[in-house]
Amino acid sequence: MKSPAKISLDAWEARRLALLNAGLEEPWYGGPLGRHLEEGDLRLQSLEFDNSTASLRLWNFLLSEEDRLQAARRQGKKIVGAMKDLGTVSVLASAAPELVSFYPDGAWWTPCLMECSDGLFAVADALGIDDRFCPVRAMIGAFETQRHFPIPDLLTCSAGATCDDFSAIAQRLEHLGHPILWWEVPYRRVPEHGEEAVELPGGWRAPVSQVQCVAQELEQVRHALEVLVDHAITEEELRNAIRDANEVRRLVNELRTLAYTSAPCPLPALEMLIIEVLPVHFCSDREECLAVLEELLKEVRRRVGNGTGVLPQEAVRIYWVNPPADLRVLNLLEECGGRICGADYMFGHARAPIPEDIRPMEALARLVLSDPMVGPAADRAAAICCEISQFGAEALVISRIPGASHCATEGEIIRHAVGQILPHLPVLEIEVPPIADALFPALRTRLQALVETVRSRGFQPRSRRQ
Amino acid sequence: MRRVCYFSPFIPREWIIAHGFSPCRLALSAELACAGAGAGVCPYAQALVARAERWDDALLVLTTTCDQLRRAAERIALQWAGRSHQDALFVFNVPATWGRGPREQYQAELQRLGDFLVRHGGRAPEGEVLEHHLERAAGVAVAPSRTAQKQGEDHTPKKGIPVAVVGGHLFTEHHMLHYLIRNAGGRVVLNGSEGGERTYPDYAGVSAASGPLEALATAYFDAIPDAFRRPDTGLGEWLARRVRERGAHGVIFHAYAWCDLWRAAHGHLAEVVGVPTLFLELGSSPEINGHTRTRLEAFLESLA
Ligand code: SF4
Ligand code: SF4
Numbered sequence: 001m002k003s004p005a006k007i008s009l010d011a012w013e014a015r016r017l018a019l020l021n022a023g024l025e026e027p028w029y030g031g032p033l034g035r036h037l038e039e040g041d042l043r044l045q046s047l048e049f050d051n052s053t054a055s056l057r058l059w060n061f062l063l064s065e066e067d068r069l070q071a072a073r074r075q076g077k078k079i080v081g082a083m084k085d086l087g088t089v090s091v092l093a094s095a096a097p098e099l100v101s102f103y104p105d106g107a108w109w110t111p112c113l114m115e116c117s118d119g120l121f122a123v124a125d126a127l128g129i130d131d132r133f134c135p136v137r138a139m140i141g142a143f144e145t146q147r148h149f150p151i152p153d154l155l156t157c158s159a160g161a162t163c164d165d166f167s168a169i170a171q172r173l174e175h176l177g178h179p180i181l182w183w184e185v186p187y188r189r190v191p192e193h194g195e196e197a198v199e200l201p202g203g204w205r206a207p208v209s210q211v212q213c214v215a216q217e218l219e220q221v222r223h224a225l226e227v228l229v230d231h232a233i234t235e236e237e238l239r240n241a242i243r244d245a246n247e248v249r250r251l252v253n254e255l256r257t258l259a260y261t262s263a264p265c266p267l268p269a270l271e272m273l274i275i276e277v278l279p280v281h282f283c284s285d286r287e288e289c290l291a292v293l294e295e296l297l298k299e300v301r302r303r304v305g306n307g308t309g310v311l312p313q314e315a316v317r318i319y320w321v322n323p324p325a326d327l328r329v330l331n332l333l334e335e336c337g338g339r340i341c342g343a344d345y346m347f348g349h350a351r352a353p354i355p356e357d358i359r360p361m362e363a364l365a366r367l368v369l370s371d372p373m374v375g376p377a378a379d380r381a382a383a384i385c386c387e388i389s390q391f392g393a394e395a396l397v398i399s400r401i402p403g404a405s406h407c408a409t410e411g412e413i414i415r416h417a418v419g420q421i422l423p424h425l426p427v428l429e430i431e432v433p434p435i436a437d438a439l440f441p442a443l444r445t446r447l448q449a450l451v452e453t454v455r456s457r458g459f460q461p462r463s464r465r466q
Numbered sequence: 467m468r469r470v471c472y473f474s475p476f477i478p479r480e481w482i483i484a485h486g487f488s489p490c491r492l493a494l495s496a497e498l499a500c501a502g503a504g505a506g507v508c509p510y511a512q513a514l515v516a517r518a519e520r521w522d523d524a525l526l527v528l529t530t531t532c533d534q535l536r537r538a539a540e541r542i543a544l545q546w547a548g549r550s551h552q553d554a555l556f557v558f559n560v561p562a563t564w565g566r567g568p569r570e571q572y573q574a575e576l577q578r579l580g581d582f583l584v585r586h587g588g589r590a591p592e593g594e595v596l597e598h599h600l601e602r603a604a605g606v607a608v609a610p611s612r613t614a615q616k617q618g619e620d621h622t623p624k625k626g627i628p629v630a631v632v633g634g635h636l637f638t639e640h641h642m643l644h645y646l647i648r649n650a651g652g653r654v655v656l657n658g659s660e661g662g663e664r665t666y667p668d669y670a671g672v673s674a675a676s677g678p679l680e681a682l683a684t685a686y687f688d689a690i691p692d693a694f695r696r697p698d699t700g701l702g703e704w705l706a707r708r709v710r711e712r713g714a715h716g717v718i719f720h721a722y723a724w725c726d727l728w729r730a731a732h733g734h735l736a737e738v739v740g741v742p743t744l745f746l747e748l749g750s751s752p753e754i755n756g757h758t759r760t761r762l763e764a765f766l767e768s769l770a
Contacts, residue, residue, distance in 0.1 A: 128732065128733035157696075159562040159563050160530075164533040164725075165726050167694070168727050171696060171734075180697070182696040184562065184565075184571070187557070187559050213567055213568075213570075217567055377540060378544065405506070406533055409541060413537075413544065416544065
């Protein structure tokens with residue numbers, strides 16, 4: 001068995017052939033990663049990948065999602081395009097076997113993966129959605145070109161405490177002829193003195209009245225799904241869907257704990273980012289998603305047990321805030337001597353356990369309100385501080401997203417809150433565009449400086465598992 | 467009488483009056499936005515935060531209608547923490563969507579605002595007092611739209627090319643846009659900016675007897691079209707109808723840099739109004755720059 005390492009796309013081709021000769025069996029969506037490059041995912045050739053078969057399966061699972069959606073449609077399943085809530089409507093939809101859901105929001109990363117050869121930004125530009133908007137504007141291009149996912153049978157979008165970028169773009173989409181079922185998510189507020197409140201998955205509290213409002217709104221979504229499949233979705237089916245979703249979430253959380261606390265680092269940042277994305281909608285196939293995660297967990301456990309990893313023992317432990325628009329930046333961080341020990345990629349609620357001991361719709365409503373982006377950035381900052389301590393991170397990187405309406409101000413609020421709780425923690429704020437090649441020299445210098453700062457302060461690499 | 471400052475049209479002034487406070491619509495100066503406006507921050511939200519830095523004893527009611535305002539409210543709350551007026555901020559959640567649930571949420575927020583005002587020394591309004599204020603408000607609210615309608619039907623004096631102006635917030639200084647339009651040979655027959663007739667409550671058919679929360683929800687929440695509403699079809703319908711009624715030959719849209727909602731809304735609105743349109747992006751300078759003026763003049767010239 002090969003030692004854990006990061007390898008290039010070319011190296012993966014050779015390694016996969018060797019593995020096949022040695023008896024590797026791949027799932028139906030398996031194959032050489034290079035085929036995705038041929039299909040236009042040009043960024044793959046600049047990335048470094050984990051060399052385990054579990055990671056090969058993960059990448060192939062991720063990059064074959066469109067095929068899965070097309071296959072589902074051919075099988076007569078209805079496709080639900082859930083927008084913005086990232087992890088709630090997908091659970092609701094998974095309660096009906098005739099439905100398959102995905103998040104068109106995922107087009108966010110398409111220009112990066114395709115190195116802008118997709119032309120999605122140009123389409124958005126032509127519709128007046130220019131680079132003042134965040135990369136999610138690629139979504140409108142994907143709908144217009146109809147090349148990246150099948151047009152859904154039902155589109156839903158949460159509104160209210162939704163970022164302006166998304167809200168505006170989704171509205172434009174509707175005017176272009178894609179009807180949307182809008183549902184309200186209020187801005188999460190602190191309960192008034194004496195007001196009845198509940199704890200949300202993830203630990204924040206919200207007034208019961210807000211939870212009830214969201215539950216009522218979700219009932220509308222449930223009803224629309226029922227109309228689509230022409231039968232009622234029962235409480236029992238919802239309970240099962242929540243239980244299954246929680247199983248995915250449990251695996252992801254176990255992987256996070258192992259990957260972010262063990263030394264040496266058992267799995268690279270890039271693969272961990274994909275793992276964190278999976279619970280959002282199971283990459284359109286919950287059963288297979290579970291199998292992919294189980295294999296990864298087995299591999300990570302094995303590596304941790306053997307004391308092996310993909311990065312040097314002394315890699316500096318970094319907490320990362322916001323998804324980087326260019327995936328290559330996570331490789332860069334590791335090249336600079338860092339490793340990811342915890343991240344808030346803006347959809348932490350997608351991996352929070354959903355309560356199983358209350359009515360399913362109320363449980364889902366609580367989940368919606370635990371979205372870090374529907375409440376104050378200070379709440380988010382407090383949760384970030386908790387994770388920094390939990391994972392023993394030694395520095396913080398806030399990765400700004402160009403054009404994102406929240407990024408201009410949240411960095412300052414997060415810095416401030418972190419500064420109060422962890423006054424000596426070095427913080428670096430960077431901006432990462434979808435293709436950051438031109439900025440790499442500067443980004444490299446800044447990330448190296450951060451790593452050196454941590455080292456010069458004498459932080460010791462540590463692990464609760466050493 | 468203690469003042470309650472606000473600027474969202476979704477905050478009913480009569481509700482504030484009925485609680486024994488003096489409503490004060492905040493007007494912001496672009497001067498406030500100049501200092502410290504970073505990339506990505508809308509100058510209006512930036513100015514609001516700067517304005518809050520020098521606060522007196524008034525209460526401040528902000529709304530959640532855009533991301534920039536939500537973030538501004540949070541920055542103000544942090545800024546005020548530990549100061550004497552730290553409890554003077556109320557963030558009113560205005561739902562974006564339509565329907566029964568969001569409407570009830572709006573009413574619940576009105577009630578929560580009322581409780582906040584009572585906690586700050588106001589009085590819970592009694593039925594008759596409130597009815598009186600609602601009736602007065604209905605009278606006042608109807609008046610400007612009647613005037614505007616008259617303007618539309620009458621068109622006297624008929625000098626200048628009739629145009630509509632539509633957009634979100636405007637700094638005090640940027641109201642000079644109307645003056646620039648006049649100077650360039652235009653005439654504003656429809657003011658769809660924030661604070662203009664688009665944002666007036668509509669009391670037509672509202673009876674105070676239906677109860678204050680119901681009356682206010684009908685007059686405000688049900689009636690005001692805005693770029694943040696989802697769907698925002700009401701905005702396009704309102705604009706297309708008014709442009710037709712007033713005989714506007716063109717529509718001038720304005721939005722501040724980084725105002726995603728109005729920036730994106732313009733694309734669709736331009737498609738539905740049926741007359742030529744111009745989009746102006748305004749900055750944080752109190753002056754409207756030469757480039758913008760030239761575009762405005764060229765637009766009006768093309769309509770002549
Ligand atoms: S990156 Fe930020 S601004 Fe863009 S869609 Fe996501 S939450 Fe909204
Ligand atoms: S100008 Fe636009 S972004 Fe700024 S506060 Fe007003 S609506 Fe919000």
